[in-house]
Amino acid sequence: MYDDLRLEHSSTVDRTADEIRQALFAGTLEPGTPLREIALAEAMGVGRSTIREALAVLVADGVAVRVPNKGVAVKQLCTADIQDLSRARATLESAGVRRWRAATDEQRAAVRDRLDAYTALARTDPDPAALTDAHLRIHRALVGLTGSDRLLAAADAYSAELRVGLAHLDRVRGNIGEQVESHRQLVEMLESGDVDGAAEELDRHLASAEVSLHATIGHDTINL
Amino acid sequence: MYDDLRLEHSSTVDRTADEIRQALFAGTLEPGTPLREIALAEAMGVGRSTIREALAVLVADGVAVRVPNKGVAVKQLCTADIQDLSRARATLESAGVRRWRAATDEQRAAVRDRLDAYTALARTDPDPAALTDAHLRIHRALVGLTGSDRLLAAADAYSAELRVGLAHLDRVRGNIGEQVESHRQLVEMLESGDVDGAAEELDRHLASAEVSLHATIGHDTINL
DNA sequence: CGGGGCTATATTGTCAGACAATCAGACAGT
DNA sequence: ACTGTCTGATTGTCTGACAATATAGCCCCG
Numbered sequence: 001m002y003d004d005l006r007l008e009h010s011s012t013v014d015r016t017a018d019e020i021r022q023a024l025f026a027g028t029l030e031p032g033t034p035l036r037e038i039a040l041a042e043a044m045g046v047g048r049s050t051i052r053e054a055l056a057v058l059v060a061d062g063v064a065v066r067v068p069n070k071g072v073a074v075k076q077l078c079t080a081d082i083q084d085l086s087r088a089r090a091t092l093e094s095a096g097v098r099r100w101r102a103a104t105d106e107q108r109a110a111v112r113d114r115l116d117a118y119t120a121l122a123r124t125d126p127d128p129a130a131l132t133d134a135h136l137r138i139h140r141a142l143v144g145l146t147g148s149d150r151l152l153a154a155a156d157a158y159s160a161e162l163r164v165g166l167a168h169l170d171r172v173r174g175n176i177g178e179q180v181e182s183h184r185q186l187v188e189m190l191e192s193g194d195v196d197g198a199a200e201e202l203d204r205h206l207a208s209a210e211v212s213l214h215a216t217i218g219h220d221t222i223n224l
Numbered sequence: 225m226y227d228d229l230r231l232e233h234s235s236t237v238d239r240t241a242d243e244i245r246q247a248l249f250a251g252t253l254e255p256g257t258p259l260r261e262i263a264l265a266e267a268m269g270v271g272r273s274t275i276r277e278a279l280a281v282l283v284a285d286g287v288a289v290r291v292p293n294k295g296v297a298v299k300q301l302c303t304a305d306i307q308d309l310s311r312a313r314a315t316l317e318s319a320g321v322r323r324w325r326a327a328t329d330e331q332r333a334a335v336r337d338r339l340d341a342y343t344a345l346a347r348t349d350p351d352p353a354a355l356t357d358a359h360l361r362i363h364r365a366l367v368g369l370t371g372s373d374r375l376l377a378a379a380d381a382y383s384a385e386l387r388v389g390l391a392h393l394d395r396v397r398g399n400i401g402e403q404v405e406s407h408r409q410l411v412e413m414l415e416s417g418d419v420d421g422a423a424e425e426l427d428r429h430l431a432s433a434e435v436s437l438h439a440t441i442g443h444d445t446i447n448l
Numbered sequence: 449c450g451g452g453g454c455t456a457t458a459t460t461g462t463c464a465g466a467c468a469a470t471c472a473g474a475c476a477g478t
Numbered sequence: 479a480c481t482g483t484c485t486g487a488t489t490g491t492c493t494g495a496c497a498a499t500a501t502a503g504c505c506c507c508g
Contacts, residue, residue, distance in 0.1 A: 037459080056281075069461075071460065085374065088374045091316070091319045094319075148308050151316075237461085260488075449508100450507105452506090453504100456503080456504095457500100458501075460498085463494105464495080465495105466494105467493105469488105472488100474483105477481085
């Protein structure tokens, strides 16, 4: 009795961090932009301590970097980051794919659902932010096949990093129809039991994603 | 020139967080113990804001949990946590093992070095904390084979969680000689090119670790 | 004209104090 | 046994303050 009856208690720090995060995702704040404590505090109508804690959250998330005595800035991806992120993605997602059979029905259903949502969304007028969101949810569901919430958390972290790093590119890469087809094919292979084939397809997908990432990002270095 | 010449600029928050973390690792603070802000601030001679930031670090690390409006407490592992952690370990480490051939010489050398250090240490009088430290370093090096710093960071996080959860057990589990032999055999199989065999050996090792973890931890629930 | 060093300013890191909000326990009333 | 209220403890947040540090401008000197 009285289940599903829970009042959400969001702290000011959480709401503040969320709002800044949304701005990063939206590309309102470009990578490299310094996040000044006093300015943010005044702009958002909260105390500096609150802003500091919110910034600490964002840094822990990996979407911002702190340079001691200089401040926090929006994270900028360099080529080494992209390589690292790609390896992390490949490791976690292909581990999930290989566990397809061992996964629970719920976890497998999540993959299908995310795929369906993605294809449905791609058919409509594709708001780029929502589309990448749906896209990342598929990959997140693949990691979910591993059955570890901690790995899911790690996946969320690098997804956020990717989103921020690429937010200023409005043109989501390439052909949407081709993307949809690639994911559909991946899941289809899984459904038919061809796990190894799916893993290979995933590797190809991620490898091509990595090259386009490298192409879009210049060889910038973090300068703050 | 002038490399390895770097004045360590550790902030008070970092030092504070480190000190508390060490206490958690040492088992001075048992799982479930509440970490009161004012008491810690007075005991350590720092301001409450500093303690709050340090606690936020520990929570982000996963070695402590925050309950809104109630405070932060030393993390207590429940059976679900152990299962989740074990899956995360198995996923990351076997992914690393499977990349043995693709890894760099440096990464492979790290595995050997950690193994050597562990066996050497096991021969001497085994200080339990140092021994588990050396042990975890081997497994960390296995994750390092994936070539992703972010995955290494994730591995560090769950290692810390494990250490805190098991700090109050002074008796490190079971037969040390057997443990050493298991790891030595694993690396030997890798050296001889039997990657699949090594992966199986690792799975066995982690599975047996999981059952002993479940055995040592009761079915406690977090109560704060 | 260019470079070294100095000063002024901005920003962070840390502390102290204050107050509302929330929580746990005691206690009384029905 | 259940409810309502009170009280003390603790967290969440804000404000103001100050030292340490980094940045930028400026002046002086060669």
